Amino acid sequence: MNPNDERFNDWAHRRKEQLERLNATLLYPRIIAGDRAALAEAITLIESKQPKHRSEANALISLCLPHSGKAWRIGITGVPGVGKSTFIEAIGSMLLAQGHRLAVMAIDPSSSISGGSILGDKTRMESLSMKETVFIRPSASGSTLGGVAQHTRESIILCEAAGYDVIIIETVGVGQSETVVHSMVDFFLLLMLSGAGDELQGIKRGIMEMADGILITKADQGNEAAAKKALRTYENALHLLQPKESGWTPRVAAISSIENTSLHLPITWWELFFQTMSENGFLAFKRKQQELQCFEDSLKDQIALFMEQNEQIRAQQTVLRNKITQGMLSPYEASNQLVTLLLKHGTL
């Protein structure tokens, strides 16, 4: 484009206006009013790497925090092909019919490599995305899972401030992403296929322990027997686990998202779960624990990031690693030297 071109000037002007709108004071009232476009812009703001945007994002989060916390925060995981999108589309319609406002986001560990996949396909969740009371956001991008997690946690706050009362965070069952999702939701739902008798194979250790509910998907006509068998298997498997701290007994059901079979069940679970856990105080307790854990984790992440990005420290780290592998320095003495440098460095 020629900078002297009138169309370019128009475009540049609009772009400038757009970027200027990305500030906390202008975005905050629009978010509180439930403006979907403002919410999308705000999430773009928190995902920005520019220092100026980061400080505006921090200010915006601080403004929105008192308006947050009222939604059901639901995590959904399952292997690719288990039918997460179809399920979210179906259950989403039921939730909307009941008067809920729904936000759907994703944590996709592959997105930083492949350029995004979960919720990124426009053909998925098509009917949902047309609704005014639905906000759908593809996986946040970020160079680290910690960064993606931060963006998603902050997005939850923004969505809640914008009046969305059901937040679904979707992830695929690979890597560490389920643990990250589990650490930011109230209710963790595991979607499983009814397989050929080997239902318990392929579940990563610990995933089952995190589940508050398990849904056997694709219990469509003709597949009822396999679904029933899987149902029994998971019910038995859940019985073997330790009782949950919350006192909640994990539920299992077989559903068909296409035929709408038993789709009301997870909603009844959520209604019961959130009523019970609000009354007994566990919900508030769990969220506080999650936030304090997030504080601890973020401390470690930020210190590690500082050390990675600081050239002097990185150079010294290489020198020390070489000395260690050459047997010239003990690892303890080396870390001692580096910590001394780190703590000195802060005021340079």
Next chain:
Amino acid sequence: MNPNDERFNDWAHRRKEQLERLNATLLYPRIIAGDRAALAEAITLIESKQPKHRSEANALISLCLPHSGKAWRIGITGVPGVGKSTFIEAIGSMLLAQGHRLAVMAIDPSSSISGGSILGDKTRMESLSMKETVFIRPSASGSTLGGVAQHTRESIILCEAAGYDVIIIETVGVGQSETVVHSMVDFFLLLMLSGAGDELQGIKRGIMEMADGILITKADQGNEAAAKKALRTYENALHLLQPKESGWTPRVAAISSIENTSLHLPITWWELFFQTMSENGFLAFKRKQQELQCFEDSLKDQIALFMEQNEQIRAQQTVLRNKITQGMLSPYEASNQLVTLLLKHGTL
């Protein structure tokens, strides 16, 4: 004691001399000469919490490092009652008869609470402890497992510099201690009882994966059948595991420490293991990896320790945690504030 008492003056004089001897320049030549008393004093020095002792300890480790690395570093774990002490006593005698010099240390996660148990009982390993070519040290004390690990790693260096060519680190199979022992040894030996058919029960996940060898203990007369059954079970279980990075195939044997049955087997494993792994370079590679990992872990430990011990940071941390739980501050903004304070603080 009366300070005017002549005996007190005598005692005070000796004590003063003793403490003054705890310096690197005096200890180093005695350690290199293989002086067992100097080794014991040096380990007392590295376990001391006094800053002056710590800097002497660092100097001593630096002097000894070039003389270290030549021993077999062997980790031994198993539940209480499996017969670790009896086994070490029996195999120790065989090693000494072959001309080896043996150092035995322990990492006992319970020692900081109970005041020490492993190797602390004088009636255990009685015949071994009488030998000139054996150095036995009870579990290092320390307020954290990380601290105990540091003392033990440094003790390994000192023992090697003093000419001990087999170092055994013993631990009980509870908590995180096996992982810590595994991270500082070359060969990890798991001792197991032949139980009533439920041999695989009660093994913590991941322990089996760490083992380079498994010994079924107490395969005494009358117990051969159970021992044989256990042997098969473990051989099958090991086949199901991923091959080791080293290429080493974990071995299983049933032994009787009392009747000296098959006790030569672990020694033949070690001879083969250390010969193969030295030749193919894996031993040197693994030790470097362990030391670099130790450097990373120690960095985190030291930063965490600094933050714990620094009053200003601790106070601010409490303030921030309160703000987080009151919903006034996001965990990310809180950690941001604390990291800023931390990095400023280094030069105060």
